[in-house]
Amino acid sequence: MPVDRPSRARRAALLATLVLAALALAAPLPVRGDRSISFMAWGDPAELTAWSSLVESFRTAQPGIxxxxxxxADQSDYRQRLGADLAAGTPADVVLVNYRRMAGFAWRGLLLPLADRLRASEMMDEGAFWPGLLDAYRWRGTLQCIPQNIASLVVYYNRDLLRAAGIADPADDWTWDDLLAMAKALTADTDGDGRTDHFGLGVEPSLMRVAPFVWQHGGEVVNDPLRxxxxxxxxxxxxxAVEWFVALQTVHHVVPDAVEEAAEPSEDRFLRGTTALFLNSRRGVPTYRAAAGFDWDVAPLPRDATAANVLHSDGFCIPAATRDADAAWAFVEHATTPEAQAVVAGTGRTVPSLRAVAESDAFLDPSLAPARSRVWLDAIPTIRTFPILPGWVDIEELADEEIERAFYGQVSVEEAIRQAAERTAPFFLAGGDA
Amino acid sequence: MPDPGRVAALRDPWRRGPWLMLAPWLVGSLLLVGLPALLTLLLSLTAYDGISAPVFTGFDAYRIVARDPLAGRALENTLLFLVAAVPLRIIGALGLALLLERPRRGTGTARVAAWIPAVIPDVAAALVWLWIFNPLLGPVNLLLGALGLPTPGWLADPETARIPFVVMAAAGLGEGFVVLLAALKGIPPEIRSAAALDGAGRVATFRAITLPFLVPWLVVLSIRDTVVALQWTLIPALVMTGGDPYYSTLFLPQAIREEAFDRFRYGPGSALIVLLALVAAAVSVGILLLARGRGVTDAD
Known part of the structure; x- marks a missing residue:
């Protein structure tokens, strides 16, 4: 049986269809304004409302862009997406980058230095930021990103649980011993099955969490903060300090062990009302406002020999591969106006990087939880930063693994510290490529 | 001058047809598999951060990988997973196919139930398994506890963290099950009837007739499952553990992803991909040699 050959006309039609399809795929997508940029950010649904409201306010202010x-959604997905996009040369035009990760991009020349633009800006003034904050975004002396927040670690607490146990709110000058005593008093096996049902404290075992305790005790996270x-x-x-931190779990059992944490993470336990105290930065606020069915507030970190805290901050960065640097800068300028910062602060997500906004009702609104938001501002003079190193993210990841093992009693603190120091040493090298 | 015979052959639709039919697949394979594989091989001989131009460094990337304890850990975890998951999948699929071969009441439902886990997306399945193996609230430990048996920490314990991955992989045996069910249907019924007439019991019939008929299918499935299992861990690991606790569920695909896309080290990342491909090739050749030693050839 002979096979029908397609007629010449049908072949031409087929070819034309294919060409049209290819052209349709290659054509640029239609845009609303004259110019178009993209802004990439991360966060859970409650946090992402902050970024949507920022984008909306920019669309109103600059209808042409x-x-x-x-x-x-997830921070580690965001990091990998950002890394892959930057490597592929197709990043968003404005990206949120944590100051601890900034140097890893800056040393490869992936970010557009912003020092000159900030100096020339008529909308932004260096002196309006919290003193010292811009330094966290300098790579070899040149400003790379504009900080959007200046958060630090605080202790969230469930006031209902404290009241029920007859315990007063943590004082502004409470100490490590006060924290431990309170956590012990709030840890309980309520149904007598031999397993703890209410934990006094929840904390992630990581370098970021342990660092302020190290500094408070007079120690250092790196051997020489300057070099x-x-x-x-x-x-x-x-x-x-690390031993004290680890003992919260291994000795005092006021924090869930590895199995309990895997079964239900401490943050979920806090939200469910079965963990009384929880260490987190400002990022928990939108979610807790939306989901916590109890009276809650924040206290400063307890102090030891001195008070100290660790900077939690993201900056707006413009990748060097941006398609429209001027439009991207216009967005960054807008995002850093007092009005836009007030909009984002209103969602609860940020401790504003502009001092005037942080000290206004936009951030300190007493009618919104947490009532003691001022603790973030009071902590600012004691905030320290991690070293700005290209390999810092790798250092933290490796150190976190070791700290976690010690925290869950799988190795001694001494062994964990030794392993962490040895494994991270190559990443301190200049350039960061071990 | 072109050979008139060949030109005629090309004009003949019967000769040209198969190539035309194959063309989309061939072009796709070359562009989407062959070319990236070649580029990966070349990248593994360079130092490349995705930004500056790649620098040829010979086998340096392989030396870096050989000295990297985490790469060694990922290879070890991957091999342990492979050795446990592939035989479980094959034996499970074979057992289910034998069990559900003959139509009885409820066979249809049981066949669908065996097939369904294979079509659930990995992300969704991983979330379900995360709950099933939850050390305090999951059904596995609740059952073990009710029976008075020890309740392991599963994904929270470095000693047991890989087991849920093996179980999850084994549960997705639907494709192998369907293939073996079809193969069983392909065995002429008169051969088994004759064996039964000769007084062969079930075990003897299985060993002397069913199994030899199935061996070529088992070989194909083993090779296919090996290749799949080597890559499959990426999504479940990202959803369930992220490589924790302490690298006990760090498998090669995640190690590759982190090396290349998190640390911008495409040379060692590519070297790890080549290593993964070599493991797949070595295991596949091993299975083929084993099968050939038992008298199975392509002609079967």
Whole structure:
């Protein structure tokens, strides 16, 4: 049976269809404004409302520039997406980057330096930011990103649980011992099955969480804060602080163990009302406002020999591969106006990087939880930053693994610290490529 | 001058047809598999951060990988997973196919139930397994506890964290099950009837007739499952553990992803991909040699 050959006309029609399809795929997508940029940010649904409201306010202020908001739910997905986009040369035009990760991009020349633009800006003034904050975004002396917030670690607490136990709110000058005593008093096996049902405290075992305790005790996280080339946790004061932190789980059992944490993470337990105190930065606020069915507030970190805290901050960065640097800068300028910062602060997500906004009702609104938001501002003079190193993210990841093992009693603190120091040492090298 | 015979052959639709039919697949394979594989091989001989131009460094990336304890850990975890998951999948699929071969009451429902886990997206399945193996609230430990048996920490314990991955992989045996069910249907019934007439019991019939008929299918499935299992862990690991606790569920695909896309080290990342491909090739050749030693050839 002979096979029918397609007629010449049908072949031409087929070819034309294919060509049209290819052209349709290659054509640029239609845009709303004359110019179009994209802004990529991360956060859970409650946090992402902050970025949607920022984008909306920019669309109103600058109708000629359309902004596409790219939302990534998870922080580690966001980092990998950002890394892949930057490597592929197709990043969003404005990206949120944590100051601890900024150097890893800056040393490869992936970010557009912003020092000159900030100096020339008529909308922005360097002096309006909290003193010292811009330094966290300088790579080899040049400003790379504009900070959008200046958060730090605080203790969230369930006031209902404290009241029920007859415990007063944590004082502004409470100490490590006060924290431990309170956590012990609030840890209980309520149904007598031999397993703890209410935990006094929840905290993630990581370098970021343990660092302020190390500094408060007089230790150092790196051997030389100015010229670091090794972790500093081997020093005796630092080791004592890590031991105290680890003992919260291994000795006092006021924090869930590895199995309990895997079964139900501490943040979920806090939201469910079965963990009384929870250490987190400002990022918990939108979610807790929406989901916590109890009276809650925040207290400063308890102090030891001194008060100290660790900077939690993201900045608006413009990738060097942006398609429209001027439009991207216009978005960053807008995002850093007092009006826009007030809009974002209103969602609860940020501690504004502009001092005037942070000290206004936009942030301190007494009618919105947490009533003690001022603790973030009071902590600012004690905030320290991690070293600005290209390999810092790798250092933290490796150190976190070791701290977690010690925290869950799988190795001694001494062994964990030794392993952390040895494994992270290569990443302190200049350039960051071990 | 072109050979008139060949030109005629090309004009003949019967000769040209198969190539035309194959063309989309061939072009796709070359562009989407062959070319990236070649580029990966070339990248593995370079230092490349995705930004500056790649620098040829010979086998340096392989030396970096060989010295990297985490790469070694990922390879070890991947091999342990492979050795446990692939035989479980094949034996499970074979057992289910034998069990559900003959139509009885409820066979249809049981066949669908065996097939369904294979079509559930990995992300959704991983979330379900995360709950099933939840050390305090999950059904597995609730059942074990009710029976008075020890309740492991599963994904929270470095000693047991890989087991849920193996179980999850084994549960997705639907494709192998369907293939083996079809293969069983392909065995001429008169051969088994004759064996039964000769007084062969079930075990003897299985060993002397059913199994030899199925061996070529089992070989194909083993090779296919090996290749799939080597890559499959990425999504479940990202959803369930992220490689924790302490790298006990760090498998090669995640190690590759982190090396290349998190640390911008495409040279060692590509070297790890080549390593993954070599493992797949070595295991596949091993299975083929084993099968050939048992008298199975392509002619079967």
């Amino acid at each position: 359309d902004v596409e908001l790219i939302q990534v 670091p080339n090794r972790l500093g946790l081997e020093g005796s004061l630092a080791r004592e």
